[in-house]
Amino acid sequence: MxxxxxxxxxxxxxxxxxxxxxxxxxRRVVVTGIGVVSPLGCGAQHAWNRILSGDCGIVRLPDDRYGTLPCKIAGLVKKGNSDGELNINLHFADRELRTMAPATVYAMVAAKEALEDANWFPEEEEMKQQTGVAIGMGMVDMEDICSTNESLKRGYNRVSPYFVPRILVNMAAGLISIRYGFKGPNHAVSTACATGAHAIGDAYRFIQHGDAKVMVCGATEASVNPLSIAGFCRLRALSTKFNDEPLKASRPFDKNRDGFVMGEGSAVIILEELDHAIQRGAQIYAEVLGxxxxxxxxxxxxxxxxxxxxxxxxxxxxxxxxxxxxxxxxxxxxxxxxxxxxxxxxxxxxxxxxxxxxxxxxxxxxxxxxxxxxxxxxxxxxxxxxxxxxxxxxxxxxxxxxxxxxxxxxxxxxxxxxxxxxxxxxxxxxxxxxxxxxxxxxxxx
Missing domain, CATH: 3.40.47.10 (Thiolase/Chalcone synthase)
Known part of the structure; x- marks a missing residue:
């Protein structure tokens, strides 16, 4: 045709x-699962409900290290045990957390939710080989780099053997692949603020071209720290007029906007070849067309x-x-x-x-x-x-x-x-x- x-x-x-x-x-490509870790909360439905309600997850930064910086606000993932909060220890043991940057942690949690939502945990080797991962990251963890450099000043043996894996932008994709045994394309994009959309688009084309039947895709970021805030402030990119009114600071398309507000988190989407999704009776949220x-x-x-x-x-x-x-x-x-x-x-x-x-x-x-x-x-x-x-x-x-x-x-x-x-x-x-x-x-x- x-x-x-x-x-x-x-x-x-x-x-x-x-x-x-x-x-x-x-080949047609559809969305069959989603997972979210965000300043609006954890869980796709929870975050969506807050979006529709007009809520805001931007807060004043509590750390004294931001006191001298022009911008003192950000969108942070809230930690805790309440609805929508992230309890990291429910997902990972301490020994696992030593090997991962915070951004990788967020991606792993979001991927778990997305896979559960899609009900996709294949046991057959053939389907594991037909499932790929495309998770990107815009910036490495500068907090980790700074603290490790201070450790090095105290001695070579103070440097963690996991330092390099923690700062690699492809490690979220790699660890998701390892955890679930996915042996299809293993891909990591890093294109600044276009990263997550590029990862979805690349995954869409992998399926279109027959490289995979299912792709776990998205991106992750955990870059809110004094150095990154200072760097973006020096670019005059961040909002500085609303430090005392954080809920009003991020105002796209408003004439009184004065810069962006940094946020952190991850979102993961499961893309799937349409025929494969239909055959296994998967729910379909939407179709990717272009x-x-x-x-x-x-x-x-x-x-x-x-x-x-x-x-x-x-x-x-x-x-x-x-x-x-x-x-x-x-x-x-x-x-x-x-x-x-x-x-x-x-x-x-x-x-x-x-x-x-x-x-x-x-x-x-x-x-x-x-x-x-x-x-x-x-x-x-x-x-x-x-x-x-x-x-x-x-x-x-x-x-x-x-x-x-x-x-x-x-x-x-x-x-x-x-x-x-x-x-x-x-x-x-x-x-x-x-x-x-x-x-x-x-x-x-």
């Missing part, structure tokens, strides 16, 4: 046109002012999904609450999708902060849940929205998603000019 789709052309002015061409049918990538090729940290990089990524995801722009009714934006980035992304969305009658847009970072490498995957979970439930998650803290033609911000309160077929884009952009957009859709047999 041939599919009629349109080839995209993008000019230097970021305008997009499409030409018809044909290609063959491909994956688009681009590079700004312009600046270390700032996006192209004309939004060309974002436009390219979104248009390529639409092209890969074999859709028309007017079929996209929601965009879960990357928007981090920075003065420059939010404006540029909104204009790119307006240029590509606004002319078709407008599109709903929100960024959930107002509720949980910016999880850096784990942002795109956590927000993909919320996009998937929106598709499954028919409710659009709000951008909280929008008091005076920026101007963007035919962009309808989901401001402060959840909104019903009344479309015959719910189709969304999820954007993620990273330092170095790396851009990615994923296209998710309501599953239709």
């Amino acid at each position: 041939l599919w009629r789709i349109q080839r995209i052309k993008v000019t230097s002015s970021a305008m997009v046109s499409f030409q018809q061409y044909s290609t063959t049918k491909r 994956y688009g990538l681009s590079g700004d090729a312009s600046h270390l940290t700032a996006p192209n002012e004309d939004g060309l990089g974002a436009t390219l990524a979104m248009s390529r995801a639409i092209y890969d999904a074999r859709l028309q722009p007017e079929e996209i009714s929601y965009v879960n934006a990357h928007a981090t609450s920075t003065p420059l980035g939010d404006e540029i992304e909104a204009k790119a969305i307006s240029r590509l999708l606004g002319k078709h009658g407008g599109v709903a847009v929100s960024s959930t970072k107002g509720a949980h902060g910016h999880l850096l490498g784990a942002a795109g995957n956590l927000e993909s979970v919320f996009t998937i849940m929106a598709i499954k439930t028919g409710f659009l998650p709000p951008s909280i803290n929008i008091e005076n929205a920026i101007d963007a033609k035919n962009v309808h911000f989901v401001s402060n309160i959840k909104r019903e998603w009344n479309h015959q077929k719910r189709i969304a884009l999820k954007n993620a952009f990273g330092f170095g000019g790396t851009n990615v957009s994923l296209c998710f859709s309501q599953y239709v047999s």
Whole structure:
């Protein structure tokens, strides 16, 4: 069977046109499990309920080490025994914790929930070989590096033999593979704040191309420490005006935004070949339709002012999904609450999708902060849940929205998603000019 789709052309002015061409049918890929460790709590349903309620997980940093820094707030994973809190000792023995960085711990917990949700614990060797892992990390644990350097000053034997494994960005993927015996592709992405979305997109293509039938994918991050906060403050990237009002600090698309708020956590998604999921009676949350990538090729940290990089990524995801722009009714934006980035992304969305009658847009970072490498995957979970439930998650803290033609911000309160077929884009952009957009859709047999 041939599919009629349109080839995209993008000019230097970021305008997009499409030409018809044909290609063959491909393997379909669906989402069958999700797991979350986040500032909004542990457990995908728990975090989703808080998102829809307009709650916020950003807090003032309690440590005196942040006292002299301009930014004193972050989105932290809450530890404890109450509902939604993380009790690490229920998951790992002390000897295991010595071998893992906090980010790896978060990924292992999220992966366990996702696998349980998907009911995927294969015992047959063939299926273990057909199951892969793609878990990325944006930054290594600088706290570990600093403390180990201090240990080295006291003597070589003070350096832990697990130091190197703890700071490798691929170790979360490796340990998940080892724990469950998954012998398919073992992959780790590190593309700054686009990491989690790239991991999902790469896993989607592994299944499409027949490299695996099931992929455990996502990213993890635990980079809230004085050195990283200081570094981002020196870049003038973090919010500093709301230290005494942390719940109001992260405000994507609001005119009074002044920078992002760092967060930590992990989200893991189980992707599966459709026929395989149907044969085993798996639940299906949504379908992955497309994956688009681009590079700004312009600046270390700032996006192209004309939004060309974002436009390219979104248009390529639409092209890969074999859709028309007017079929996209929601965009879960990357928007981090920075003065420059939010404006540029909104204009790119307006240029590509606004002319078709407008599109709903929100960024959930107002509720949980910016999880850096784990942002795109956590927000993909919320996009998937929106598709499954028919409710659009709000951008909280929008008091005076920026101007963007035919962009309808989901401001402060959840909104019903009344479309015959719910189709969304999820954007993620990273330092170095790396851009990615994923296209998710309501599953239709």
